[in-house]
Amino acid sequence: xxxxxxxxxxxxxxxxxxxxxxxxxxxxxxxxxxxxxxxxxxxxxxxxxxxxxxxxxxxxxxxxxxxxxxxxxxxxxxxxxxxxxxxxxxxxxxxxxxxxxxxxxxxxxxxxxxxxxxxxx
Amino acid sequence: xxxxxxxxxxxxxxxxxxxxxxxxxxxxxxxxxxxxxxxxxxxxxxxxxxxxxxxxxxxxxxxxxxxxxxxxxxxxxxxxxxxxxxxxxxxxxxxxxxxxxxxxxxxxxxxxxxxxxxxxx
DNA sequence: ATAGGCACTTACCAAAAGGTACATACTAGT
DNA sequence: ACTAGTATGTACCTTTTGGTAAGTGCCTAT
Numbered sequence: 001x002x003x004x005x006x007x008x009x010x011x012x013x014x015x016x017x018x019x020x021x022x023x024x025x026x027x028x029x030x031x032x033x034x035x036x037x038x039x040x041x042x043x044x045x046x047x048x049x050x051x052x053x054x055x056x057x058x059x060x061x062x063x064x065x066x067x068x069x070x071x072x073x074x075x076x077x078x079x080x081x082x083x084x085x086x087x088x089x090x091x092x093x094x095x096x097x098x099x100x101x102x103x104x105x106x107x108x109x110x111x112x113x114x115x116x117x118x119x120x121x
Numbered sequence: 122x123x124x125x126x127x128x129x130x131x132x133x134x135x136x137x138x139x140x141x142x143x144x145x146x147x148x149x150x151x152x153x154x155x156x157x158x159x160x161x162x163x164x165x166x167x168x169x170x171x172x173x174x175x176x177x178x179x180x181x182x183x184x185x186x187x188x189x190x191x192x193x194x195x196x197x198x199x200x201x202x203x204x205x206x207x208x209x210x211x212x213x214x215x216x217x218x219x220x221x222x223x224x225x226x227x228x229x230x231x232x233x234x235x236x237x238x239x240x241x242x
Numbered sequence: 243a244t245a246g247g248c249a250c251t252t253a254c255c256a257a258a259a260g261g262t263a264c265a266t267a268c269t270a271g272t
Numbered sequence: 273a274c275t276a277g278t279a280t281g282t283a284c285c286t287t288t289t290g291g292t293a294a295g296t297g298c299c300t301a302t
Binding site: 006007008009010011012013014015016017018023024026027044057060061062086087089090091092093094095096097098099100101102105106108109111112115 | 132230236
């Protein structure tokens with residue numbers, strides 16, 4: 001009994017997009033193909049290790065496509081697969097929800113941080 | 122600069138529903154009010170510590186309501202708030218996606234496990 | 243009297259996730 | 273010659289998350 005059996009679709013979906021940088025990666029790739037470096041600059045504060053790791057997983061999960069131009073200097077393009085685009089579509093309303101309530105959620109999260117700091121004392 | 126600033130709505134939304142048991146909790150509460158014990162049996166393999174912790178966070182985030190009947194023996198009912206219901210609605214398409222691709226995702230996740238085990242060797 | 247259910251709480255520990263820093267190989271620009 | 277940029281790999285460490293096991297107080301049923 002390994003534990004990989006989802007009781008609701010939400011769990012299955014979150015198993016795919018769970019990971020600190022995956023939502024942002026999906027978000028950027030939903031707007032079009034991006035080279036590795038472009039993606040990293042777009043995401044912002046991510047490290048190479050993390051970006052590559054998450055991209056590899058998304059690739060293994062059939063969500064993103066990696067196109068290696070085999071050039072020197074290296075050129076690699078990332079894009080969403082057809083499957084990835086179905087996911088992006090399903091994600092859209094949640095994205096809208098998050099955008100609409102972003103400031104509320106931000107204050108909630110900073111409150112969470114404060115109460116964690118209090119617990120430390 | 123604490124780092125609580127979302128660049129896309131997805132991150133904000135996932136900050137709220139991230140947590141191993143939260144999707145399932147939302148899923149069950151979306152079907153109606155549940156007593157604590159009911160919820161725990163519905164979720165299945167969750168421990169009291171975890172369930173309570175996640176419920177507390179969802180409550181602090183304004184997603185669920187806790188109604189304490191102040192009876193002895195204790196009786197407490199959990200339900201979604203109006204805000205929580207807007208989240209549940211935004212989550213619905215993702216839930217459908219996950220349900221539709223559940224078996225595919227399950228095989229992906231077990232593959233992930235295998236490759237992790239291989240890396241250990 | 244003892245067992246079990248109610249809704250929690252706490253202390254402690256293991257596993258997973260994430261982060262930093264450095265290395266690679268090759269090229270183009272100054 | 274040196275710097276920067278291309279896309280990755282890897283070793284090591286910290287933080288975060290989740291899990292186990294036990295205990296609380298009060299009640300009901302056996």
